[in-house]
Amino acid sequence: MPPAVRGLSHLSLTVxxxxxxxxxxxxxxxxxxxxxxxxxxxxASPAVAGVAYVAGLEADTALRTAESVAPxxxxxxxxxxxxxxxxxxRLLAVDLGLGVVVAAAxxxxxADRLVPSYGAAVYCGAxxxxxxxxxxxDLLAVTAAGLVAGVVFVAADPVFDGFGxxxxxTAFVGCLxxxxxxxxxxxxxxxxTGPTVLGYVFAGAAAAGITYVSSVRLDxxxxxxxxxxxxxxxxxxxxxxxxxxxxxxxFCASFAGMARPERIPSEGTMALAGALCGxxxxxxGSAFVGFGxxxxxxxxxxxxxxxxxxxxxxxxxxxxxPSPADSLGS
Numbered sequence: 001m002p003p004a005v006r007g008l009s010h011l012s013l014t015v016x017x018x019x020x021x022x023x024x025x026x027x028x029x030x031x032x033x034x035x036x037x038x039x040x041x042x043x044a045s046p047a048v049a050g051v052a053y054v055a056g057l058e059a060d061t062a063l064r065t066a067e068s069v070a071p072x073x074x075x076x077x078x079x080x081x082x083x084x085x086x087x088x089x090r091l092l093a094v095d096l097g098l099g100v101v102v103a104a105a106x107x108x109x110x111a112d113r114l115v116p117s118y119g120a121a122v123y124c125g126a127x128x129x130x131x132x133x134x135x136x137x138d139l140l141a142v143t144a145a146g147l148v149a150g151v152v153f154v155a156a157d158p159v160f161d162g163f164g165x166x167x168x169x170t171a172f173v174g175c176l177x178x179x180x181x182x183x184x185x186x187x188x189x190x191x192x193t194g195p196t197v198l199g200y201v202f203a204g205a206a207a208a209g210i211t212y213v214s215s216v217r218l219d220x221x222x223x224x225x226x227x228x229x230x231x232x233x234x235x236x237x238x239x240x241x242x243x244x245x246x247x248x249x250x251f252c253a254s255f256a257g258m259a260r261p262e263r264i265p266s267e268g269t270m271a272l273a274g275a276l277c278g279x280x281x282x283x284x285g286s287a288f289v290g291f292g293x294x295x296x297x298x299x300x301x302x303x304x305x306x307x308x309x310x311x312x313x314x315x316x317x318x319x320x321x322p323s324p325a326d327s328l329g330s
Contacts, residue, residue, distance in 0.1 A: 007059075009156035012173050013166070014055040017301045020172070020287055020294065021048050027191070027286030043283045047276075050305035057311065058160055071154065079150030081118040082174075085111065085125020086146030086292075087139045093129065100130040101234035101251045108227030119223045120167060124153055127171035132290030135179060135186035144181075145292065149174025164208075164222075164259035164273070164303045168296005175292045186290025192282035196242045200278035203246050204253040207233065208274025209267050211257025222258035229254040245281070248295060253277040255299035269306055276302040 025044040085107055093103035104126040111122035128146045136142045149171045160166050178184070192200065207229055215225035233250030237243045253274040256264075264270050280298045288294050 005155050006159065009152060010055070010059060010159045012152060013156055013160055013169050013300075014051065016169055016173050016176060017051050017297050017304070018048055019176075020284060020297050021051070021301065023287035024280075024284035027284075043279060047280065047301050047305055050308040051301055054304040054308045054311070061158070075154045078118065078121045078154050079147065081111075081115070081121035082125040082128070082150030082153050082170075083143055083146035085122040086128035086142045086149070089126040089129025090131075090136075090139060090142045094133060099234060099238075101230055101247050104130050105227045105230035105234055105251070108223050109231065112221065112223040112227065119221075121150070121153060123223050123227065124149060124167040124170050127168045127296050128174050128292040130171075130295075131175055131292035132186055135175070135184050135290040135292075136182075141178060141182060141184070145171075145174045145178035147174075148177045149293075160300075162260035162263040163300060163307070164256040164264070165296045165298070165300025167258075168255050168293045168298075169300045170293070170296075172288075172291060172293030172297045179291070186288065189285045189287075189289040191285045192242075192245060196245065197279065197282045199242060199246060200249045200282050201275045202278070203237075203249045204256075204274040204276070204278030204281070205271040206274070207250040207253035208257040208277065209271045211254040212259070212264070212267060212270040215258060216261055222260075226254040226258050229257070249278045249281050252281055252295035252299050255296045256302050259303050263307055264303060265310070269310065273299075273302040273306045276305060 021044040089100070089103045089107050092098045092106060093100045096103075098106070104123075107126040107129070108119070108123040111126075112119035115122065125146045128149050129142055131142060131145065136145060152170050152173050153167075156166075156170060179186075211222075211225045211229045214220045214228070215222045218225075220228075230251040233247045233254070237247035237250060240246055256273045256277050257270060259270065259273070264273060277299055280301060281295070284294070284298060
């Protein structure tokens with residue numbers, strides 16, 4: 001891709017999570033019964049700083065790897081794979097009543113088994129398909145959002161490579177663009193408070209760690225590992241107190257667990273990212289309700305923040321931090 005296109009893809013994947021975080025910080029002021037806005041700002045502000053910091057570190061890589069190569073048939077097939085995953089997930093989630101978590105997880109598992117070369121692309125489309133009917137009322141709108149996400153998926157191929165949540169952020173960008181074009185709004189929500197937040201944090205830490213072990217240590221791969229954790233969470237968690245929220249956190253944290261070890265190097269740091277996923281899901285309850293890719297964007301933020309902390313720690317001490325060049329994985 002030309003440098004300008006690569007730069008735009010980097011910008012879109014940087015701006016989208018910042019927009020979500022700012023909306024999360026501003027949202028509680030409009031929601032009765034939510035925590036005071038300053039409390040959410042205490043969560044959102046450091047996260048914005050972390051995203052901006054790591055995005056700056058990644059900008060040089062994004063532009064340096066850009067090549068003026070024309071899109072080919074594989075790129076077109078990838079765009080279509082993303083677009084196909086979106087309406088398929090909507091049909092399973094809404095028309096068949098499986099719910100968005102179970103539906104997206106099933107689509108990811110099937111894609112990884114049946115079309116492994118396009119598994120990540122279809123899984124990205126599945127996140128678009130998690131958008132609520134209140135946001136996109138028909139399959140045409142969902143598919144349009146999937147097409148936008150597919151274009152971003154191809155353009156952003158080496159950008160933020162190896163970070164968990166990148167697929168979801170790509171889906172979120174697709175939903176944002178489609179929602180703006182259609183004038184769509186997903187509705188309103190509320191911030192989660194009290195002891196439930198602790199449950200979110202623990203669930204996130206566990207889900208991220210399990211996914212990471214399955215993907216990296218057991219070599220099941222990121223799509224299969226995340227989808228399986230999400231499927232189990234989507235089937236079991238709804239029976240628990242605050243179960244629907246816990247299921248969302250588990251799925252969100254599984255996206256963080258898709259990160260490669262040169263980005264998040266250990267189970268401990270991954271558990272930290274998962275815990276942050278739980279905290280951010282609770283804090284962002286009033287922001288972009290019903291948007292596909294929101295959970296993945298939260299996971300992306302969590303991974304960027306943890307990576308930023310590791311980078312700062314490496315600057316402060318003579319510790320070699322792994323770089324993307326240390327791995328040839330996709």
